[in-house]
Amino acid sequence: MIYNIIGLLLDFIGVILLFRFGILPDNLWEHILMDNEMSDTDIKKHKIWSKIALITIIIGFGFQIIGTFSQNTPFSSIPAKSNDLGFYFNQTTQIKGHLSIKFEDEKLHYQLELKGPLNNYKDLEGFKIQLEDKDGFRILQIAVPYNSNNENISSLISNNSLTLIVKGNLSLKPDEYLKIKKWNFTAG
Numbered sequence: 001m002i003y004n005i006i007g008l009l010l011d012f013i014g015v016i017l018l019f020r021f022g023i024l025p026d027n028l029w030e031h032i033l034m035d036n037e038m039s040d041t042d043i044k045k046h047k048i049w050s051k052i053a054l055i056t057i058i059i060g061f062g063f064q065i066i067g068t069f070s071q072n073t074p075f076s077s078i079p080a081k082s083n084d085l086g087f088y089f090n091q092t093t094q095i096k097g098h099l100s101i102k103f104e105d106e107k108l109h110y111q112l113e114l115k116g117p118l119n120n121y122k123d124l125e126g127f128k129i130q131l132e133d134k135d136g137f138r139i140l141q142i143a144v145p146y147n148s149n150n151e152n153i154s155s156l157i158s159n160n161s162l163t164l165i166v167k168g169n170l171s172l173k174p175d176e177y178l179k180i181k182k183w184n185f186t187a188g
Contacts, residue, residue: 010060
């Protein structure tokens with residue numbers, strides 16, 4: 001974005017100089033300037049400033065091209081790294097969750113660990129994981145059905161408490177991944 005701003009400023013300056021000093025081919029200079037009776041210093045100054053104006057516009061255009069390409073390059077260069085989004089406690093179900101995500105090859109890989117009292121899981125049909133930006137706007141919602149046939153869920157029962165680990169992946173645009181800052185889940 002900074003390249004676009006620099007490019008626009010250079011273009012603006014170049015256009016102002018161009019209006020002030022004009023742009024004409026070298027062979028027409030003598031004919032036009034003879035009628036104006038300009039001194040040799042003024043003629044040189046006029047030629048130099050008109051060339052500076054044109055060069056400034058060309059450089060500004062180059063900056064705008066660089067700015068456009070840098071904004072529109074694919075995000076495939078996002079390094080594959082894990083992002084720990086931390087804990088979330090669902091007051092209704094008394095289930096505590098911990099979510100880790102990783103972006104790799106245009107896919108979002110996630111692992112959700114849920115822990116809560118065994119009784120609170122008995123009528124559970126599934127989970128919804130909601131990924132949000134820093135302002136709390138939803139970017140993505142992942143629905144995970146809870147049943148014995150779901151191979152993405154592993155469970156451990158210990159001391160009247162159930163721990164579930166849910167793993168999965170889905171396609172996601174790189175720019176959406178970069179916006180993810182917080183999360184929550186609902187169980188129902």
